[in-house]
Amino acid sequence: MNAVPGRFLTIEGIEGVGKSTQVTRLSTALNERGIAHVVTREPGGTPLAERIRAVLLDNVPDETMPPTAELLLMFAARAVHLTNLVEPALRAGRWVLCDRFIDATYAYQGGGRGLSADTIGQLETLVLGARRPDLTLLLDAPVEQALGRARQRNAGAAADRFESERAEFFERVRDAYRARAAAEPGRIAMVDASQSADRVAAQILELLRARSWIS
Secondary structure (H helix, E strand, O other): OOOOOOOEEEEEOOOOOOHHHHHHHHHHHHHHOOOOEEEEEOOOOOHHHHHHHHHHHOOOOOOOOOHHHHHHHHHHHHHHHHHHHHHHHHHOOOEEEEEOOHHHHHHHHHHHOOOOHHHHHHHHHHHHOOOOOOEEEEEEOOHHHHHHHHHHHOOOOOOOOOOOOOHHHHHHHHHHHHHHHHHOOOOEEEEEOOOOHHHHHHHHHHHHHHOOOOO
């Protein structure tokens, strides 16, 4: 086992900003540099956490999921994910690239659903302890542009519970993300996702070079 812990990078943003594309591109860049890593996502990332994800995303006819139930399920999936994948990988010296993490909860369940930051913070302390991402890449784009991309990407597919939300919901989510970036500029780097995928990928690599994490 590697004595040097790995890096924990999270990629955040609303639907349609290109997170999956950039996770894939960053994984390729790390492979080219011989950096051992795992790619994962939240909610999900392990078989059990993916089962919780399915409950979270499912549109159940004639039944509403209360925001508090959504929040608790998010943290239940996160607890499983951290214990069974994230922490073992970091202890082994591998990097972890995670599509969404704790900032998504403050943005979606906090900003989007209106749950208090204090409530989320209590669960954050319980589940995460001292674990925080080493770097969070916040891909930011105007809601109209991002949702247009998402609709094009998902043409013909049934929308999940979050994708079914109105633009106003995503405006609140985006505002919450941007507020967190302003409050934690040392950890959260905001990237203009309205640019081309190539330009976004290049900017991400520059951010890692600036930290002397890659060559």
